[in-house]
Amino acid sequence: MSLVVVVVYPELLGTYGDGGNGVVLWRRARWRGIRSELLMASSDQPLPDGDVYCLGGGEDGPQVQAAAALRSDGRLQGAADEGAVVLAVCAGYQIIGTSFPGADGEQHPGVGLLDVATVKGQGPRAVGEVLAGPFDPGLPFLTGFENHSGVTTVGPGASPLAAVQVGSGNGVGPGHLTEGAVSGRVMGTYLHGPVLARNPALADLLLDWGLKGAAERRGQELPTPLAVLDDAEEEALRAERLASGSPGRRRSRRRHRTAPAGDDLRGVP
Amino acid sequence: MSPGIRSSAAAVATRAVNTAVRRVGRGSGTVAGGRVGLRLDPSLLEHLGAGRRTLLVTGTNGKTTTTRLLVAALEPACGGPGSVATNATGSNMPAGHVAALATGRRDATAVLEVDEGYLAEALVALDPVVSVLLNLSRDQLDRTSEVRMLSGRWRSALGAAEHTWVVANADDPLVVWAAGEASRVRWVAAGLGWRADAVGCPACEGRITFEEGGGDGWVCRCGFSRPVVDVSVERDGAGTWAVWRDGRRARVALGIPGKFNASNAVMAAEAAGITGVDAGAALRAMGELESVGGRFSIKDVKGVPTRLLLAKNPAGWHELLELVGDDTGSVVVAINARLADGRDPSWLWDVDFERLGGRHVVATGERCLDLAVRLRYAQVPHLTVRQPEAAVAIAGQHGGRVDFIGNYTAFAELLGRS
Numbered sequence: 001m002s003l004v005v006v007v008v009y010p011e012l013l014g015t016y017g018d019g020g021n022g023v024v025l026w027r028r029a030r031w032r033g034i035r036s037e038l039l040m041a042s043s044d045q046p047l048p049d050g051d052v053y054c055l056g057g058g059e060d061g062p063q064v065q066a067a068a069a070l071r072s073d074g075r076l077q078g079a080a081d082e083g084a085v086v087l088a089v090c091a092g093y094q095i096i097g098t099s100f101p102g103a104d105g106e107q108h109p110g111v112g113l114l115d116v117a118t119v120k121g122q123g124p125r126a127v128g129e130v131l132a133g134p135f136d137p138g139l140p141f142l143t144g145f146e147n148h149s150g151v152t153t154v155g156p157g158a159s160p161l162a163a164v165q166v167g168s169g170n171g172v173g174p175g176h177l178t179e180g181a182v183s184g185r186v187m188g189t190y191l192h193g194p195v196l197a198r199n200p201a202l203a204d205l206l207l208d209w210g211l212k213g214a215a216e217r218r219g220q221e222l223p224t225p226l227a228v229l230d231d232a233e234e235e236a237l238r239a240e241r242l243a244s245g246s247p248g249r250r251r252s253r254r255r256h257r258t259a260p261a262g263d264d265l266r267g268v269p
Numbered sequence: 270m271s272p273g274i275r276s277s278a279a280a281v282a283t284r285a286v287n288t289a290v291r292r293v294g295r296g297s298g299t300v301a302g303g304r305v306g307l308r309l310d311p312s313l314l315e316h317l318g319a320g321r322r323t324l325l326v327t328g329t330n331g332k333t334t335t336t337r338l339l340v341a342a343l344e345p346a347c348g349g350p351g352s353v354a355t356n357a358t359g360s361n362m363p364a365g366h367v368a369a370l371a372t373g374r375r376d377a378t379a380v381l382e383v384d385e386g387y388l389a390e391a392l393v394a395l396d397p398v399v400s401v402l403l404n405l406s407r408d409q410l411d412r413t414s415e416v417r418m419l420s421g422r423w424r425s426a427l428g429a430a431e432h433t434w435v436v437a438n439a440d441d442p443l444v445v446w447a448a449g450e451a452s453r454v455r456w457v458a459a460g461l462g463w464r465a466d467a468v469g470c471p472a473c474e475g476r477i478t479f480e481e482g483g484g485d486g487w488v489c490r491c492g493f494s495r496p497v498v499d500v501s502v503e504r505d506g507a508g509t510w511a512v513w514r515d516g517r518r519a520r521v522a523l524g525i526p527g528k529f530n531a532s533n534a535v536m537a538a539e540a541a542g543i544t545g546v547d548a549g550a551a552l553r554a555m556g557e558l559e560s561v562g563g564r565f566s567i568k569d570v571k572g573v574p575t576r577l578l579l580a581k582n583p584a585g586w587h588e589l590l591e592l593v594g595d596d597t598g599s600v601v602v603a604i605n606a607r608l609a610d611g612r613d614p615s616w617l618w619d620v621d622f623e624r625l626g627g628r629h630v631v632a633t634g635e636r637c638l639d640l641a642v643r644l645r646y647a648q649v650p651h652l653t654v655r656q657p658e659a660a661v662a663i664a665g666q667h668g669g670r671v672d673f674i675g676n677y678t679a680f681a682e683l684l685g686r687s
C-alpha cells in the first residue's frame with residue numbers, strides 16, 4: 001500500500017495554514033506503516049500524479065490565478081475522474097465549484113469538480129469558530145475556523161457536508177444553513193484549523209478513500225481498515241473547541257483558566 | 270475657538286487623561302488620552318506634527334524594535350535620553366501617535382511606529398521626513414487586510430507623499446512594490462527569511478523567482494525585480510557590517526540578538542543618516558540597547574533564568590526559530606488567541622516547529638492544545654502545561670536558561686506577571 005498526497009499550489013492557496021491538511025494525511029498514513037509521500041505542487045509546473053489532493057485558502061488575486069492554472073492544466077479533473085480524493089478548503093472550495101467571485105466583482109469560472117456555486121455575500125465577512133454536524137453518520141462533529149465572504153449554493157450534483165450549529169458555513173439565509181459539500185471523493189469546506197488537524201476522523205475518512213482509489217487504479221487488493229491511532233491530543237483539542245463553540249462557552253473558558261497547573265500537565269506519547 | 274486654540278486644548282486634555290489614567294493604575298494611558306484628544310480635535314495629529322521632524326517606521330515585523338533603535342540613534346544629536354518623542358509602548362495607531370506627540374517639546378524630533386493599516390493616514394497627517402518600510406507578511410488574518418492589498422495601499426499613499434524619503438527593504442517584493450512610486454527611496458538589503466507571501470508578483474500576478482544558491486536576486490517575467498541596493502548587511506569572521514554602495518563600512522554590534530535585528534539596525538542607521546546623523550555613530554548608539562519592551566531580556570521566572578522572545582506570525586517565528594536554532598536548552602512555546610493575537614491560530618501550521626526537534630519543549634498558553642497537536646504532527650516530543658509560569662518551571666528542571674517564545678498577549682502576560 002502506498003499513498004501520494006499532493007498539496008496544490010501552496011504559494012497561491014496556502015494563506016491559512018491549510019498546507020497542514022497534507023501534513024496530517026501524510027503523517028497519519030506513515031504512523032500506520034503505509035508508505036506515503038507528500039508533494040508540494042507549484043503552480044508553474046504540471047500537477048503531479050497523486051491519490052489525495054489538498055487545496056487551501058488564498059487571497060482574491062491568487063485565487064483567480066489558481067483557478068485559471070488548474071483549468072488549463074486539466075490534471076486535477078483527470079485525477080478526480082479516476083477516483084482520486086480532493087479536499088478543498090475556503091478559496092480552494094470555491095474554485096473547485098462551477099463559479100466564484102473575484103476581487104474585481106466579476107464571477108469567474110471554477111474547475112467544476114463539485115456542483116457548488118459561490119457569490120459574494122451581502123453581509124459582513126464570516127469570521128469565527130464553526131461547529132457543524134456532519135450528515136455522514138460515521139463522522140463526529142466538525143470544528144474549525146472560517147474567514148470568508150462567500151455564499152455557496154450546493155447544487156443537485158453534490159450534497160452538503162454538515163449542518164451548521166455555530167458560524168456561517170455556506171452562508172446565510174434559507175437553504176444555506178449548511179457547511180461544505182461532498183460528491184463522490186471530492187469534498188469542499190470553509191473550515192480552517194487546518195480542518196484535518198481538528199477533525200482526525202475526517203482525515204481518516206479521506207485517507208480510506210485515498211487508499212481505496214489508489215488500489216482501484218493500480219488493480220491492487222482493497223486496503224484493510226485503518227489501524228487506530230492514539231489521538232489523545234486531538235481529542236483534547238476537540239473537546240475544548242466544541243465546548244468553546246457551545247452556549248456554555250464562558251463558563252468553560254473560566255474553568256480552564258482557573259484549573260490548577262498540576263491538573264493541566266499532560267504527557268505525550 | 271480658532272483651530273490653534275482648540276488643538277492646544279485638545280493636547281492638554283490628552284496629557285491630563287494620560288496622567289489620570291496612569292495615576293489610577295489603569296495602564297500607560299497613552300491610547301485613552303489620545304482618543305479624548307482626537308475627539309476634541311479630529312485634526313490634532315496634524316497640529317501636533319506641524320513644525321517638527323518626524324520619522325515613521327512600519328512593517329509586519331520589527332516595528333517596535335526598529336523604532337527603539339532609531340530613537341537610540343537620534344537621541345545623542347537631539348539632546349540626550351528622552352529628547353525624541355516616540356510611542357514607546359507600541360500604541361501604533363492615531364490615538365497612540367497623539368499621545369506620543371502631546372508630551373515633551375512641541376518641536377522635538379519624533380520617531381513613530383505605525384500600524385501597517387495606518388501608514389496612509391500617518392503620511393498625510395505628519396508629513397514625515399523618513400518612512401521606514403521593513404517587510405510585509407501574513408499576520409492576524411481574521412482581522413487585518415490581505416498583505417497584497419496593504420502593499421497596494423502603501424504604494425499609492427507613498428506616491429502622493431512627495432516630501433518623505435523612503436527607506437525600504439529591497440529583499441521583500443511587496444515592500445519594493447509599495448515603494449515603487451515614491452519619489453526618493455534608499456534601498457536596504459535587509460533580508461527576507463519567510464518567503465511564502467512573496468512569490469506572487471504584485472505587479473502582474475505572475476510568479477517571482479528567487480535566485481538560488483545563496484544569491485539575493487529576485488525577478489518576475491514582467492520585469493519587476495530587486496532594485497540595486499544602497500546598503501547591505503555583510504558578515505565575516507570579524508563580525509557584522511553595514512556596507513554602502515560607495516564603499517563606506519560600519520560595524521553592527523548590538524546588545525540584542527538575531528540577524529533580523531542587525532537588519533533592523535541597518536534600516537535605522539540609513540534613516541538616521543538621512544537626518545544627518547553619521548551611520549557609524551548611529552550604530553554605536555544602537556549597540557547600547559539590550560532589550561526592547563522586555564523582548565530579548567532575561568528574567569527570573571520562578572527561579573528559572575528565562576529569555577523572553579516575542580513572535581506573532583509565521584515570519585516572526587521563522588526568525589526566532591533561526592535565532593534559537595543553535596541552542597540546546599529547553600524551549601517554552603506560548604500561544605494565546607485573543608483579539609490582539611488574532612482569534613485563529615491556524616497559522617501555527619505555517620511555522621516550521623520541526624526545527625525544535627531534539628530540544629525539551631513545553632507547550633503553554635490558552636491555546637496550548639492547538640500547539641500540542643501541531644507539535645505532534647511535527648514529531649517534536651513535548652509536554653503540555655497550560656499555565657505559563659508552571660511551564661517555565663517544568664522546562665527549567667533540565668537546567669540552564671529557558672527560551673520562552675510567546676505570541677503577543679502570552680508574551681505580555683509573562684512579562685507583566687513575573
Ligand SMILES: [Zn+2]
Nearest residue numbers: 470473489491
Ligand atoms: Zn510580474
